[in-house]
Amino acid sequence: MDHFLYQDGILHAEDVPITEIAAAVGTPFYVYSTATLTRHFQLFQEALDGLDHLICFAVKSNSNQAVLSHMASLGAGMDVVSGGEYRRAKAAGVPGERIVFSGVGKTEEEMRLALEGGIRQFNVESEPEMARLSRVAMELGTVAPITVRVNPDVDAKTHAKIATGRKEDKFGIPIARAREVYALAASLPGLEVIGIDVHIGSQLTDLDPFETAYTKVAELTEQLRADGHTIRRLDLGGGLGIPYERSNTAPPLPIEYGAVIKRTVGHLGCEIEIEPGRLISGNAGLLVASTIYVKNGEDRDFLILDAAMNDLIRPAMYGAYHDIVPVVEAAPGAEQTPYDIVGPVCESGDTFAKQRNLPPVAEADLIAFRSAGAYGAVMSSEYNTRALIPEVMVKDDQFAVIRARPSFDDMINRDTLPPWA
Numbered sequence: 001m002d003h004f005l006y007q008d009g010i011l012h013a014e015d016v017p018i019t020e021i022a023a024a025v026g027t028p029f030y031v032y033s034t035a036t037l038t039r040h041f042q043l044f045q046e047a048l049d050g051l052d053h054l055i056c057f058a059v060k061s062n063s064n065q066a067v068l069s070h071m072a073s074l075g076a077g078m079d080v081v082s083g084g085e086y087r088r089a090k091a092a093g094v095p096g097e098r099i100v101f102s103g104v105g106k107t108e109e110e111m112r113l114a115l116e117g118g119i120r121q122f123n124v125e126s127e128p129e130m131a132r133l134s135r136v137a138m139e140l141g142t143v144a145p146i147t148v149r150v151n152p153d154v155d156a157k158t159h160a161k162i163a164t165g166r167k168e169d170k171f172g173i174p175i176a177r178a179r180e181v182y183a184l185a186a187s188l189p190g191l192e193v194i195g196i197d198v199h200i201g202s203q204l205t206d207l208d209p210f211e212t213a214y215t216k217v218a219e220l221t222e223q224l225r226a227d228g229h230t231i232r233r234l235d236l237g238g239g240l241g242i243p244y245e246r247s248n249t250a251p252p253l254p255i256e257y258g259a260v261i262k263r264t265v266g267h268l269g270c271e272i273e274i275e276p277g278r279l280i281s282g283n284a285g286l287l288v289a290s291t292i293y294v295k296n297g298e299d300r301d302f303l304i305l306d307a308a309m310n311d312l313i314r315p316a317m318y319g320a321y322h323d324i325v326p327v328v329e330a331a332p333g334a335e336q337t338p339y340d341i342v343g344p345v346c347e348s349g350d351t352f353a354k355q356r357n358l359p360p361v362a363e364a365d366l367i368a369f370r371s372a373g374a375y376g377a378v379m380s381s382e383y384n385t386r387a388l389i390p391e392v393m394v395k396d397d398q399f400a401v402i403r404a405r406p407s408f409d410d411m412i413n414r415d416t417l418p419p420w421a
């Protein structure tokens with residue numbers, strides 16, 4: 001459920017008409033609903049009720065400072081995958097002891113940053129990373145709390161580019177080698193082993209892969225404890241999917257996901273961490289664009305929008321589906337017409353949808369992409385020297401720009417000429 005509904009024929013973000021935001025900030029823009037972020041976070045809180053747990057918001061899904069500080073105010077921890085994201089979490093007021101650091105390629109600088117600034121744990125992904133983290137921690141006269149990310153060789157049945165738990169994927173260490181790797185970790189003086197981490201992919205719409213992976217983690221917990229390791233925290237990753245297509249059957253609910261967690265690892269007495277991103281931020285955001293032209297092609301009609309693949313890359317990159325709706329509701333009974341919905345970028349890949357049925361659209365009409373709050377603004381670029389688009393946050397009947405559109409001078413002046421020019 002989200003808070004983007006039609007009122008009096010106009011799509012609203014909570015109590016603010018999208019048309020009002022468009023008039024104030026210009027299109028295209030992203031708009032996020034505070035109430036939707038809150039609601040999704042609360043769903044996970046309810047799902048894990050009764051377990052000692054921490055919900056670490058996956059910063060990579062939406063890293064705007066306003067979103068992060070709202071999540072922090074709800075009590076969320078943060079899952080970061082770079083030094084930049086670590087800095088964003090800290091800047092949003094999240095204490096180091098609520099930040100977990102994931103990712104296959106942590107650099108020494110990033111390790112130092114987190115050890116000095118405070119960290120809940122590093123989710124370590126390889127033996128060379130372990131050796132380096134141990135050395136960096138010792139140099140700083142401290143000990144790094146770690147979990148080891150295990151790769152359970154489970155097919156998450158999601159898009160290949162966001163599946164992370166199969167043996168051919170670059171993530172984690174093979175679960176079959178876990179005992180050996182934990183023995184190595186325990187022997188390194190700069191590390192303190194505290195638990196196990198697993199994350200099998202993103203946009204999972206079936207609970208079975210979670211169940212399989214978490215069952216393997218439970219077995220591993222018993223084995224590692226028998227080997228003498230302290231396993232007191234399980235980080236179960238993120239990945240629960242959202243309904244991008246309203247007409248499709250809905251993916252499992254957080255409460256059902258929570259039941260899987262309780263059933264598979266609930267008896268172990270571990271503190272549970274999860275790292276949801278998309279399910280919290282995805283349906284909490286819209287991308288709003290305006291129609292530049294309606295172009296009648298030889299065998300199809302094109303809606304050419306002022307948003308493009310550089311603003312929302314998911315359709316071009318993953319073939320992803322987004323619901324696309326008019327901001328001003330069509331008259332009841334208006335006939336639907338198929339359109340190819342595209343941006344102005346000079347690539348055929350700059351296509352959001354093909355032959356999508358919409359009520360008739362005219363020049364300057366506003367169009368909204370649903371489910372654009374995750375992996376939208378964070379993956380945008382300035383390709384074609386198109387400025388990063390503004391982000392707006394709504395709360396009840398108020399809205400605020402939370403990242404302004406840069407000027408073209410800002411963009412151009414970031415480049416500098418070499419001294420010989």
Ligand SMILES: *Cc1c(COP(=O)(O)O)cnc(C)c1O
Pocket residue numbers: 058060061079102103199201202203237238239240275276277278279374
């Ligand atoms: C991407 C990622 C997440 C978040 O995934 P969602 O599908 O957005 O929930 C969580 N943990 C790790 C390690 C990730 O790489």
